Amino acid sequence: NAGVTQTPKFQVLKTGQSMTLQCAQDMNHEYMSWYRQDPGMGLRLIHYSVGAGITDQGEVPNGYNVSRSTTEDFPLRLLSAAPSQTSVYFCASRPAAKNIQYFGAGTRLSVL
Amino acid sequence: AQSVTQLDSHVSVSEGTPVLLRCNYSSSYSPSLFWYVQHPNKGLQLLLKYTSAATLVKGINGFEAEFKKSETSFHLTKPSAHMSDAAEYFCVVSPNFGNEKLTFGTGTRLTIIP
Numbered sequence: 123n124a125g126v127t128q129t130p131k132f133q134v135l136k137t138g139q140s141m142t143l144q145c146a147q148d149m150n151h152e153y154m155s156w157y158r159q160d161p162g163m164g165l166r167l168i169h170y171s172v173g174a175g176i177t178d179q180g181e182v183p184n185g186y187n188v189s190r191s192t193t194e195d196f197p198l199r200l201l202s203a204a205p206s207q208t209s210v211y212f213c214a215s216r217p218a219a220k221n222i223q224y225f226g227a228g229t230r231l232s233v234l
Numbered sequence: 235a236q237s238v239t240q241l242d243s244h245v246s247v248s249e250g251t252p253v254l255l256r257c258n259y260s261s262s263y264s265p266s267l268f269w270y271v272q273h274p275n276k277g278l279q280l281l282l283k284y285t286s287a288a289t290l291v292k293g294i295n296g297f298e299a300e301f302k303k304s305e306t307s308f309h310l311t312k313p314s315a316h317m318s319d320a321a322e323y324f325c326v327v328s329p330n331f332g333n334e335k336l337t338f339g340t341g342t343r344l345t346i347i348p
Contacts, residue, residue: 126277162243164324164338165278180335212277221266221285221328223336225277 124148128213128226135203135233143198143229145213152218154196158182158209159228165212171196172218203233236261238327240339248347253297253312255342257325260306266328267308269299272341273321281323284308295319320346 129144147154155170157180167180171190185207187199196215200207210230214223241256259265266285270278282293289301295318299310308325325339 162340164238164340165336166338167335214278222268222280222283223278225270225279227275227277 126213126215126224126226128211128229130229131227132230133232135200135231137203137205137233139203140199140201141203143200143211143213143231145196145198145226146194147196147213147215147224148194149215149217149224150193151215151224152193154190154213154215155180155223156186156188156196156198157212157214159212160209168198168211205233207231208233236265236327236329236337238325238337238339240323240325240342242342243340244343244345246345246347247315249317250314253310253315253319253344255310255323255325255344257308257310257339258306259308259325259327261327261329263329267299267301268326268328268336269293269297269308269310270324270326271321272324278324281310315344315346317346317348320344 156168157165169188171177213226269281284301
């Protein structure tokens with residue numbers, strides 16, 4: 123039982139490059155979310171999805187795109203990376219009937 | 235609106251002594267409250283949750299927390315610290331069931347002194 127799997131674990135980008143952070147869960151959870159973690163600020167919600175084909179913005183959505191074509195996958199896209207997007211990114215999922223988030227191990231992203 | 239304040243950014247205790255991590259919240263409705271733990275280079279793991287049932291909540295690894303509405307607090311305690319408890323702890327508030335817009339505290343780093 124893998125739970126929530128994030129790839130890659132580490133990534134270095136140059137300003138202006140694009141990339142996709144992958145998130146997959148094998149628990150058949152309806153809800154999935156992306157957070158960023160910055161020093162001294164806790165976790166902040168970027169985007170979330172309540173089911174395949176449905177996404178919504180969180181607290182800090184600018185510069186990020188998401189889509190949810192399947193229940194299992196919820197990729198986060200950076201179209202033009204900026205140094206301000208240097209952070210640790212966490213993906214989480216939860217079942218609709220239970221208010222408990224399950225987190226992946228995170229992706230550490232540096233934008234130079 | 236909701237917010238969470240973790241009153242200590244860093245707590246150090248000796249192994250075998252009690253742990254107290256403090257959390258105050260504000261919410262305009264009855265909240266759900268959580269404590270998560272993050273070990274170095276790992277994801278977040280749920281320790282315990284409060285969802286308007288018993289005010290004293292027991293979690294994993296001997297941790298517990300008490301919801302005090304009059305004090306708007308949800309402090310995390312453990313009677314005897316273990317070296318493996320060294321980690322970052324986050325207090326989290328959720329406005330209601332099914333809302334994804336969790337609000338995280340800024341975290342408390344717990345150091346255990348041998």
